[in-house]
Amino acid sequence: MTGLNALILGATGATGKHLLQELLASPQYANVSEYGRRVTPAERITAGKGKLEQKVIDFEKLDEAELKDKRWDVVFITLGTTHKQAGSAAAFEKIDREYVVNAARAAKSDDPNHPQRLLYLSSIGADPAASSLYPKSKGLTERELAKLGYNDTVIFRPAVLGTEREDSRPLEHVAQGVSRLLSTFSSRIYMPVPTLAKVMRDVGAVGSAKLPSGTVQQMGDSATPFSCLNNSAILAIADSFS
Template sequence: MGKLTAIVMGATGLVGKALVNQLCQDDRYHKITCLVRAPLTANNYHDPMLKIEPLVIDFTILQDYQGYFTVDHVYCCIGTTMKKAGSKSAFRKVDFEYVHVCAQLARAQRAKSFVWISSIGANAKSNNFYLRVKGELENAILTMPQLPNAAAVRPPLLMGNRSDHRPGEAWGIKILEGISPIMKGPLAKYRPVYAEQVANEMINLQLF
């Protein structure tokens, strides 16, 4: 078994599940700490080598769990939706504040790298609130001093089996899947992708 250690934030989400499962199969890793808001459902993860160490925490006091960030690689898959958050301030707390604190803790504990999920079209000057928050977060993390090898993945719409129902997103994916064959050149980046592809990209960014 390998010697690398990792911490995964947001391990119960679509990409988070795919990521943890890929890390469990990756011989380079021997321990995967998952900080979660609710207990993990064991049948969502294939962990024959017993690498996963889950811990249910209070995300409003993330700084109290700083010691768990003493790992090689930090993966942050935290994210919500406007509908689930209920307000712009609640959305920003999850998608900006929590992720930003994770980056600060990774820096404080001298993690070798930090990778998180942003969004295609992220832009701090966007008129779209969602994309503006994502862009502001990219600016905040990528300019953070003494945080080595920080990188964001910018996926378009994600395909996969979600635990929550998102009818608008589902329709968007169906439309994009239908026109994907003609989405070439600059448009190719907007093709919907599977969560497993995003998870694999995150791992490749860590293992530079």
């Protein structure tokens, strides 16, 4: 399918910035809208500037963002934070879960004849029953997104992301190095961010039903189903589309 209208929330993050460039460079996407608390500087846009719309929004005032006025075919959410950046557990959950779910709800069309696809970047170990804050928040977010009623909800659960961040995270750099080394023996523990971005772009265009057999794990229940792609599945899809 060509000529898709896409929305990306969280395009200035480690994965989002790669995904934005992939969407802009892809002929499958006719229009790309980047909405967020901040947007990508013009000098960092390398291709497709003519089809890019950018808008700074306040996630506390989503009614002013006019998200429902757009007919998005695909909604990408790569929005997230850390406990340290947020400053408290409550603030973390507000950004990591409330902002994500509320924005996805606001972007969903009221037209039952307009199919929409939702792609959310979660994390390995996401579990609504987890005792730790981060995996529990991700797991709860996944379930709440599935309840919104998108035609195709696809959750990405990559392992350690191989990327350079603007903020310093020494322990993460160590984990990346170890995971990159161990990835020689297993496809479950390391994910190059450029690869992840390309797969998100491609899955957004074709949907979960057209992915290689055995890569998609169906989760949720009959009323709120969603498709989950783990680290190995993401890498397998990357190979199949290359």
